Amino acid sequence: MSNKVKIIAGEWRGRNLSFPDIEGLRPTPARVRETLFNWLQYDVLGSRCLDLYSGSGALGFEAASRGAKEVVQVELNAQACRQLKENTVLLSASMIKIVQNDVFRYLSGDAQAFDLVFLDPPFGKGLAMQSLHWLEDKGWLAAGAKIYIEIEKQLDLDDAPDNWTLLKSKKAGAVKYCLFERE
Secondary structure: OOOEEEEEOOOOOOOOOOOOOOOOOOOOOHHHHHHHHHHHHOOOOOOOEEEEEOOHHHHHHHHHOOOOOOOEEEEEHHHHHHHHHHHHHHOOOOOOOEEEHHHHHHHOOOOEEEEEEEEOOOOOOOOHHHHHHHHHHHOOOEEEEEEEEEEOOOOOOOOOOEEEEEEEEEEEOEEEEEEEOOO
C-alpha cells in the first residue's frame, strides 16, 4: 500500500498516513486542507468533529492533530475502516472513533451535536444535498456549527438549508469546496 497522506500541522505534523487503493477514494489535497484549516483556525481546538465519507481520514486526522476534542469518522468501506483504525493506533489517537456504516444509516440514528462537520461524499452519486439536509433536519449540528463540503466543481449548493450561511468557497481542479456556518 503506497498511498500516503501527510498531516500538515499540529501534534502529528509531518506524519504520513497510509490509505488503501479504493475506487473513488480521493483524499483532500494538501493545499485544499491547508486552506480549509486556515479558514477554521479558531474553530478546531476543543471541538467535536464529524467526518462523513471519511475515506483516507485526512480531514479528521488533521482536525485531531490540531486539537479537536473528539472526531467521529464514518466510512462504509471495510478496507478503508481497517486502515483508519490502524492509523488511530499508530498515532495513539484516542479522540478518534471509527464507525463503519452507511452515512445515511448513521445519520438516522441518535443525533449528537457536532461543532465541525467534514462532508466529502463520493463524486457522481448525488449524495451531497441529501447529506446536508439530513445533518440539519436530524439534529446533528451545534448552534454555530461549521460545515465543510467538497463536491464536483460543476455542482451548486443553492438548496443548502436556509439557516446556513456560505462563508467561503473555492475551486481546485475538478473540486469545489465550501464552508458554511449554521445560524
